[in-house]
Amino acid sequence: MSGARFYVTTPIPEPALTLLRAAGSVELPEELPDAARLREVCLSGDYDVVVSQLRDSFDADLLAAAKIRGISNYAVGFNNVDIGAATANKILVGNTPGVLTDATADVAMLLIMATARRAVEADTFVRSGKFTGWEPNLLLGQDVSGSTLGLAGFGRIARATARRALAFGMQVLFCPRPPGDRPVPDAELGEFAGRVTHTDWDTLVTTSDFLSLHVPLNEQTRHLVDADVLHAMKPTAILVNTARGPVVDEAALVDALKSGEIAGAGLDVYEDEPALAPGLAELPNTVLLPHVGSATVAVRSEMARLCAENAVAMAQNRIPPHPVNP
Numbered sequence: 001m002s003g004a005r006f007y008v009t010t011p012i013p014e015p016a017l018t019l020l021r022a023a024g025s026v027e028l029p030e031e032l033p034d035a036a037r038l039r040e041v042c043l044s045g046d047y048d049v050v051v052s053q054l055r056d057s058f059d060a061d062l063l064a065a066a067k068i069r070g071i072s073n074y075a076v077g078f079n080n081v082d083i084g085a086a087t088a089n090k091i092l093v094g095n096t097p098g099v100l101t102d103a104t105a106d107v108a109m110l111l112i113m114a115t116a117r118r119a120v121e122a123d124t125f126v127r128s129g130k131f132t133g134w135e136p137n138l139l140l141g142q143d144v145s146g147s148t149l150g151l152a153g154f155g156r157i158a159r160a161t162a163r164r165a166l167a168f169g170m171q172v173l174f175c176p177r178p179p180g181d182r183p184v185p186d187a188e189l190g191e192f193a194g195r196v197t198h199t200d201w202d203t204l205v206t207t208s209d210f211l212s213l214h215v216p217l218n219e220q221t222r223h224l225v226d227a228d229v230l231h232a233m234k235p236t237a238i239l240v241n242t243a244r245g246p247v248v249d250e251a252a253l254v255d256a257l258k259s260g261e262i263a264g265a266g267l268d269v270y271e272d273e274p275a276l277a278p279g280l281a282e283l284p285n286t287v288l289l290p291h292v293g294s295a296t297v298a299v300r301s302e303m304a305r306l307c308a309e310n311a312v313a314m315a316q317n318r319i320p321p322h323p324v325n326p
């Protein structure tokens with residue numbers, strides 16, 4: 001045993017705890033620590049690495065005072081950590097990339113299908129005893145096949161979504177780094193060369209039937225989808241967000257859904273999670289999931305393994321296998 005000391009803010013699946021215990025001691029609180037408790041933990045000098053989740057926030061002030069070597073985030077996203085401040089204070093940060101790509105793309109596709117075909121409304125209709133038999137005009141939705149999917153971002157999860165969309169007969173457009181642009185050479189497109197179309201942000205917004213968000217949350221992407229963007233979308237368009245809630249101005253989204261500026265939204269993430277913008281939950285043209293993009297048994301277990309491997313490496317003064325700020 002190396003004597004490494006881990007503080008794990010929330011129970012995560014095996015094999016994480018076994019791997020951590022093999023490398024040192026593990027403290028697992030009964031409840032997710034609040035900000036004050038997390039600060040105490042980080043400043044105590046009692047722990048080498050904090051194994052965190054998205055609800056644990058590490059801001060510049062906390063990181064400047066923290067006496068820890070590393071933060072191993074149980075997520076691919078790391079917008080809960082001020083990476084610049086972590087780097088400045090020589091605190092390593094690790095994440096869990098790759099293993100949740102397909103699961104999250106499945107949920108993007110699920111939201112596309114469920115909103116287009118009104119699956120939640122239809123389910124409620126049946127359960128409430130309203131189904132009295134087949135009708136020509138019952139719960140008509142939109143075609144997915146033949147429609148245009150616009151991908152904001154073109155990283156791993158966007159590409160996995162493109163793969164699924166192409167198999168569903170959709171035309172796929174992408175804007176790699178909205179709201180700006182950057183050239184994407186054919187060689188970088190790999191299997192997608194000639195099968196997907198690179199566009200600028202305005203074209204993506206105005207021509208997509210489904211606009212699916214796959215960007216990290218940062219100062220460039222906060223409120224990327226605002227009232228102007230929603231106004232510019234087709235009135236028949238559907239917005240899908242499996243990325244991060246604050247990429248969308250949620251109050252503006254509620255207005256746009258109410259006024260018919262867009263036709264629907266499928267959301268797995270929210271601006272002020274777990275709170276919803278007033279009015280959102282009452283809208284029938286939405287499908288709302290509780291941030292479950294990566295929520296399969298196998299994926300969460302793989303995330304736990306990567307997270308523990310990162311934590312052990314950091315505690316032993318090694319660069320973690322999946323570093324965010326090497």
Ligand code: DGY
Pocket residue numbers: 074075076077078100293294
């Ligand atoms: C992530 O990993 O960033 C997801 O949002 C949760 O799995």
